[in-house]
Every structure is written in C-alpha cells, then in structure tokens.
Amino acid sequence: MNNSSQAIGAVMVVGGGIAGIQASLDLAESGFKVYLIESSPAVGGRMAQLDKTFPTNDCAMCILSPKLVECSRHLNINLMTLADVLKVEGEPGNFEVTLRLRPRYVDLEKCTGCGACFKYCPVKVPDEFNLGLSERKAIYLMYPQAVPAACLIDMEKCRLCKACAKRCQAGAINLDDKERINKIKVGAIILAIGTDLYDARLKEELGFGRYQNVITALQFERILSPSGPYLGHIKRPSNGEEPKKIAFLQCIGSRDLENPFCSSVCCMYATKQAILAKEHLPQAHCEIFLMDMRAFSKGFDSYFHQAQERYGVKYTRCRVSAIKENPTSKNLLIKYQTDDGEIRKEEYNLVILSIGAQTSNKTHELAKALGIDLNEYGFCQTKEFTPLETSRPGVYLCGPFGEPKDIPETVTQASGGAAKAMELLVTARNTLVEEKTYPEEKQVEGEEPRIGVFICHCGTNIAGVIDVKEVLEFVKNLPGVIHAETMLYTCSGDSQKIIKEKIEESELNRVVVAACTPRTHEPLFQETLREAGLNPYLFEMANIRDQGSWVHSKEPEQATEKAKDLIRMSIARVRALEPLYGISLGLSRNALIIGGGLAGLTAALSLSEQGFGVYLVERESQLGGNLRKIFSTLEGNSPEKYLKELIDKVTASPRITLMLNARLVKTGGFIGNYQSVVRVGGEEKEIEHGVTIMATGGREYRGEDYLLGKDLRVLTQQDLEKVLASNPEKIKNAQTVVMIQCVGPFKPYQEKPFYCSRICCTVAIKNALRIKELNPQVQVVILYKDIRTYGFKEKYYNQSREKGILFVRFSDEKLPKLGVTADNNLQIEVEDFSLRKSLIFQPDLLVLSTAILPAEGSDELASILKIPLTEEGFFLEAHVKLRPVDFSAEGLFLCGMAHYPKLFEETVSQALATAGRAATILSKKELKVGGVVATVFPKKCAACLTCLRACPYGAPFINQEGLAQIEVAKCQGCGSCAAECPAKAIQLLHYKDEQIILKEEALLEKFGS
C-alpha cells in the first residue's frame, strides 16, 4: 500500500459457501465492513447440499444453518446474491470493484420465503439444487433453509402468467426488475469461490447420463438428505426400488491424465456415504472401488476402520474401466480384478461415481476479471510459504479454490485469509463498521405481566391450515393478555413497527409471537423488543408453523387446537420470564502463544502486524522448531531462508516479547482476561493476555522398530533430509535405498490404533525424488500401504513413478521384515500385495517414514489449560468441522502439528487462522458476557464436583467458601451442569425449572392434571 492512511476498512468476500461465510463473520466481528458476494440466489455453497459430514456424521445443514443466519443478520455484512465480479481496479488497501447484480424479480425486502407463490406456478423444471432428481417451479426458493430466505424467478423458464404475483400477499413480485451495475470500494478481497465438480458425462464408458442408475456422489448426497428429492429414502432413479447392491467408483475425474491431481475428499465422502447407506439399508452390500485409501486427517483412519468393521463396507483395490447396463433390469455390470488377481463380473443395482473437483470456464473468466494467475490445473496460483495469497497483492484466497480440500481445512483457510486482510487493513479497522444503539431499558420487575400476542398467517403457510381467527379469540381471553392480533407476516419490516407501537401503546412488558421457528426468527423479534425498550428475554415464541400447519396440514381442526395449546404454553412461560443483563468487561490485547516453531512464529507475526501484543513462549533456546530440520521443499524453495526471514521479522517486532527456555506453569482467568505464569530460565514471570494459542508442534517417532537407533544404516526421513542437505555424496554412492511407510507405535499390544501421519508419503516422495536427482542410478524402493499424496502432491507421485522409483504395497497382516545377512548387509523381505510373492532387497540405507507424535509435554499443558486431547494425544478442537482452530473454552486456539501432523503450508494457513480468530476477540472494545448462563444456589450445593466434570467449557469452579460457582465469562448457557446437579443447586437462567414446568402444566391442564 502506498499510503496507508487511505486504506478502506471494508473487505469483499467473493463466494458465499462455508469459506466465504466464515471469512465474512471473522472480518465483521473484528471491525471490518464486509461485502459478501454470491453468484447464486442464496449463500451456503456446496455444504448446503450435503447430507452429513465425515468423520462425525454431523448433519451438514444443522451445523451450517446457524452460520447462515448469523451472516444474514450481521449488521456489518452486506450480503449480495446473484452478483458477479466484473472488474477490479486500484491497489491493495484501495480497490474499486465493479459488480453485476442480476435481477431476482422478487423484492428481497418484501419476500418472506413463505412459498405461497411456487405452489401456484404452473411451470416445472428440473431442480438444480437436487441435481435434476426432482423438479422445481419457475419461481422458487433455492433450498428450504436458503439465506436470504427469498424466492426468485427463473426468467428463462417463466411464462409471465403472473400467477405468483396474484398469490403473493406480500406484494414482492417485481417482473420489471433489471440488471444493475454497482461499484464498491474495498481495501482487500478474499476469494472463496470453491470449485466446480467433474462432469461425469465425459467418461462415456461409465454411462452417466445414459444409465439411470449411475449417479454422481453429489446426487447421492441429495438422495440421502431428508430434504432431498426422495425425502431421505435411498431409491434407484429407474424404478424407485431400494438398491441391494451399491458400488462406489473412486477417482472419477481425479488422478488421471485429464486431472492429474487428487481431489482429497472423495475417499472419505464415499466412506461416509457407504456408512449412511448401510444405516438406511442395513442389508445392502456397499462396495467401494478405489486405488489408494486416502484417509489422511484427524479421525479419518478410525472412521475408515469403522466402515469396514462395524458396517461391513467392502473396499476393493481396482479402478473400474467400464460399466455396462442390463437393459431390462437396469442393473449395472462391473468387471473388475479382485485383490487376489481374479477377474470378476458383478451386478449392482446402483452405482455412485465419486466425482472430483475441478475449475471451469467461469473460474478463468473471474481470474481474468480479478487479474490473478491460475496454476497448471486451473486452480489459484499460490506459493508454498504464502498459501493464502494470490498473485495480486491485496487479493487473498481460501478454500478449495487453492487446492481441493475438506470442510475443516476450508474453514481454517477462511479465518486465515481474513487474518491476511486484517494485517493489510490494520489502520482502517473500525472505520466503516456500524454500531447499533438502543433506547434505555424499561424496568418491569414487580409489574403484573402485560402480555402482547402476535399471531402470524405466514401468508397462507399457517392461515391456510390453522384458523388464526379462532386462535386469536381464544388467546384474547387468556390471563395477562392485554393485546392480541394476527399479522400477515410477523417477520416483515412493517410488522416490527406495529409490534413496537403496541408495546408502547398498551404498555406491554411481555411478548409472544406465534409463528415459525425461533431457530431463525427469535433474534429478529428480540431485537424488536430491544428497540422498543424491553429486555429481549421477556419474549417467547410458539412454533405453530413447523410444529403446526406443516406437520398437520391434513388435520386443520387439530392443528388449530394444537396452535392454541402451544400459545397457551408460551403465555404461561412468558409470565415467569425475567429480564437478563449482560456485563461488559475490559480485556487485555495481548496473545500468549505457546511454541516458537513455524506455527507459533506465523501466528505471532500476523497478530503483531495487526497491532496486538504477543508473548511467544518457546521451551528451547532457539526458535524454529521442526522447520529447522527441513532443508528442501517439493517445489524447490528454501525453508532455511524462509525461516530466517520469519525469525528476523519476529525478533524485530516491538510488539512481540520473546520468552526462550520458557515454560507455561499456570494459567487462570477467562476469555479476554487470562493471567498466566511463565517460567523463563529460573525466573517466574506473570503475564496478562486476552487469548492463548497452542502451537506446540509434534515430533518424529523414534522407537526401536527396524533397528532404528541401533544400526547406523537405518534412518528416519528427518535424518535422511539432513544427510541429503549436508552429505549428499553418501547418498550418491548408494546402490539401493528402501523406504518403509507407516512405521509407528501402532502394534495392537500397545493399544494404540493406527492413525495416518499425513505428511510421510509426501516427504518420502520428496526425498526419493531428491535422491534420483543426485544419482538416477540409485534404486529407490518405497514400501507402502496406501500412497496418500492428496491434492496437487499427486504430481510428485506421478513424477516418482516416471523416474523409476519402485512402489511395493504391503498389507497390515504382513509387515516388511528386516534382517542382517551373514556378510552384514541389511535385508528387507516384503510380500507384494498384488503379486502375492515375497521380494527381497538389500539396501545400503533403510529409511523409515515414522509417525508424527504430539510434542512431549502436551498432556501436561492440556491439564494446565484444561483442554481435551484426542486418543492419539493431539489437542482436540471445539468442533472438527466448523470450529477447527478453536477450543471449546473461548479465547483458546490451536494450530500446527499440535492439532495434527501437517505440511508446512497447512501449518501456515492454520496459524494465520488462529490469528484471525484471536483478532475477533482482541479487537473488541469490550467483551459482553452473561445473559443465559447457569447460576448456583449456594445453600443447596454439596460441592460434589459434578458440575465441574459435566461442563465442556471449564466454567464451574469451587470458590473460597468451598462451593461451586459459575464463571459467567466462560459459561455458554448449555445447561449441562443444571441438568446434572444432583442437589438441584444449579439453574440455567431463562430456562429455570419453574419456567419450563409452568409451560408443561399449561399443556396438561386441559387433561385435568
């Protein structure tokens, strides 16, 4: 940036999938205005189409939807759908972006997404969201949970019959809507555009598009989904029957000449789909045809084993070359080679093609508009040490646009990309954000309840089934109801005005809205209360749509009765609700980072660039960690040079306090206000910090397997790396080098299940190629179980095959055996999996690709910080999918190998992500805590410690009186402690027993109990 004073405090995020959403939320939460640009009619992206997510089987929509809602309601996120980027001018800190806003033909402000219009639209077209497996209308909602929840008209298909305009009671249809061109000024741009998927039609031999029962994995994802075309029932598209035999074909459009890279997620999503298929249809046979099983991330291997052992999913190592259809049964014939080498033909009822990721012409057009380079695969060009930066300064990226990746890595990069933008725009932080001000709150304690009830028609959504007039008459006579009325749409802007007026006029002190779900709408109404001077907790919602008119559409009379019950219950509870108040706390703007390797250094530098203070604690006497032991990269860059520059910058930063030979001794406090003791040398120092980042790294396993440590000819990959850098002659003169993959403390008697260390295949291939470079005559043999060169690392696997590196696959049952011959040669015997024959090698050097273990002392730190560990001993994040760098205790983050083994570009992304996440806290003017939190009634407390054990956030503690107390700043209001307390000494505010019981009694009173 030439002139930092002119930096614009706004960021444009292009792409409204999970990456764009996360980046937008992080930026908006840390003082930047965000323009979120989405080309489709709604945000949500690919994740919105998924049924469940691996390896936890969480429902994708359930975990995504709250983020969608948060994004759409955020004061500082301007969501623009149906928008395309046409041009970007200017420079970092000061860009002008030209956008095309395509017409929706439906007024976003007026449409409530009630869906009345599409019931009456006569035009049916294939539904893109369900990939043609069902139909939609010409006016439609992209998907049921779409955000913005507004319809749109597909003008190409529309017959202009205006049936929708007649039916729309909100008057939202605007057939004269026009395309507009908009110019927006932003300081930085983040590209979160994702990828397209491979077009399976191009593989004619597989019959997709011709054979009805050959479908893509994304279609199967929609089939599995309860909101999908078959409402969650697995059926064959040809005849609607349940399939008995299902085949999954891997690497469709990946790892071939067309797309010579691995799409990284297909092995796992196919495994997930097979597990889900078995859950739906336990009798079905599910078989996955694959080359290598690429289960290379946290928890993936155990998921893979679960698929085989618990669900009986079969994995066959064969790339299927063609599918034939039986024209009468529409079954599909697959000819394949079994693991024993036998050729077999088998009929399947349904075949799922695991299609890979790729970019499209649209990506190229966008790249041109943005002036950024794409790489040889058509993905975004990045550099090894700067994985989140495009070729154009000030334009960052995140997610699969850089390289295919799964959801957690995408979310990680999104927070990392946000951190890069924050660094660039540090001077412009908080210059463009708006803050909402509210009138002073009325004190209503001690007043008799004066309740207002607003009953929603939701167009015809509710009123079409439920007799809202009858409900209104019933409600008017309930005790405490001062005002009641029905509204066409309670959620519309006009209605908010009316609700506010009524609160004023009738001096209401409690409000009930009977409409749809509190999940999406409660915050809106709470806001309205707040604007009217009422505490937002004096509010209750009755869901008479989802739980009423929708599920009882065929029994209108009972639905009406149920609506009365639901509202009567809400009125009973709202009477007993109390106002709750948050507390504002100050905070320290420093971060404590534990670990001075690549992860810790990167996070420290990003935070210091953003103007925050950092205490960087390293237990060794020098910085650098494992990066000191890496001397080359795949692309031929120098890690040493990079590390030196990084350390120089960190050392020079006035905001970073380096603490070498230091250890964390003690930590206390909570988000924004931690106090820790660090022992530096012999001295103990007390520091205050707002957040803590764990960047403690990992270490190479150095057990005594295969004579490691006993015979000097046996090395680990890190040893080899060092020899290659310092004494290449030694390797040059070797005749044979053998590498063994997957060496680690995994034998059953040690009761440690196998986990993939993720980096070893890539590192082995990097070092093998380096050996071939030094002397092509050296025979290099890699003994492996699966080669897991995911993403663009596949290129180097291909290269190594071309260079004559020999790959021998062994099985778990028959591990390679090492002996020493009479003439003192190392001798390796291994049974080749496909040949079923033993091979013998006498290598000059045996190189072991050993597992990556968590850093020593991780367990000790875990107990000091009260953070959980995985079975393998790595730190466990709050949520493996959507909170990949957060701990569940707020203000604690993790990155690098402390999380799981990873390559250094991944560590850089993750470290930046922690800086981005930390900034959402450190940049706050003050922290708001409290509200719906648990509270202890001390007289009943027996100090039994149950709450301390039950709380996932470490909020309860035993106070000086020896009784349990809840740290308000840590409490997330989950209620676990209140439910568990055997003395009933804990209550969750807003959900007190009496408040819930009143509701139940109101329900049961009509039965006379």
Add this chain to the structure above:
Amino acid sequence: MIFGEQKPLEEVEEMIKDCKKILIAGCNTCVAICFAGGEKEVGILASALRMRAKMANREQEVIEQTVQRQCEWEFVDELKENVEKVEVVVSLACGAGVQAVAERFPRAFIFPGLNTTGIAITEEAGVWAERCLACGNCILDKTGGICPITRCSKGLLNGPCGGSQNGKCEISPDVPCAWQLIYDRLKVLGKLDLLDGIKPPKDWSTSQSGGPRKVVREDLKSSS
C-alpha cells in the same frame, strides 16, 4: 463419603402402596453426590411413584423435601411440618439418616428408599468404589496406603492368596488383587521390607464385633 443405591422402584412401591400421603425425604450431602438421594433423585422417584399410582388407579399424594443432611437434628427438624402431614416417610438418606429421622419423629413411619453400600471415593464421574470398611483400627501405614480389609475379598492381613492371578482377584477379572496393589506400591516406595514379617490377627473389638460404636469427646460436649 457414604454411598448407596436407590432400592428398586417396585420395592419402594410395595412399602407405600396402601398409604394416601407420602413424603420422599432427600439428603443433599453424601447420597446426593452419588446420585442416589439428593433433590434431583427425590424428584425423579416422586414422579415415578406418582405415575405408578395413576396407572394403578391409586389415590395417593407424594410430596418431596430435601434437607442438607438427615444425620443432624437441626436439619432433620426442617422436615417436621411435612412429616406431620403424611402417613409415611420414605427417606433417601443413608441408614444413619433414616434412623435419625425415625428417632426424631417417634410416631411416624420411616421407610428406607436406599440401600447404603459403604464408604467410597468417586473413581470417575458415575463410578463409586468402596475404600473403607470402618474397622476402627487403621493399618494403612503398614500396607502402602491400600486397605486389605476393604479391598481384598478375603480381608487378608497377609496376602496375597493363591487366587491372585495376573494382578486380579479370583472373584472377577475386574477386581484388582489388593495385595498385588500393595506389593506394587511398596516396591515403588522402596518399602518391601514391610511385608517381611507375619502380621498377627487383628483386634476386631474396635469393629462391629465390639458392639455399636460411639465416640465421645467430653471437651466438645455441651456443658449441660
């Protein structure tokens, strides 16, 4: 702490089935901690009994009250008003609590709702394990802090016996051999010599064998 388990619902129901009005009396100390008789368990038992009464068409009212400790007169007295209202009290305290309530209210029927198990520690959330039999003559100094009276199935003073297999007791592979534990611990402490001699028979007169026990501290007694 004292630990115990609630009696099966059927057994409690059998005790009270002919009564019109019942008080379930909880104790919010030891038995609350082991999830057997605190306010929460009282609520659950009372609800279950109400449902059973309804299903069996019994006219029955079940009320609830939980006090801090049923083994102290001051807390027991808090039950007075409710005890007078009912025909029967089901106490979810340990045996001491049940008897304290009975002693305080000589004209009321007090039934036990718990089986008191003994003295335990919380090994982990949801797991309570016995550690002391209250023998009245502690020997933990001689056994590495591990009580053979409680934890050896035979209560041997000179173990292990021939039933110790791979560190486990012959009664179950889930029960560690106490004497193995004692040996391992003393080995770590470098005190294996403590095992050299034969321990003479224990004086059980301090235990239940000597009749009901009582501790009297004259200095603490009220002067009256």
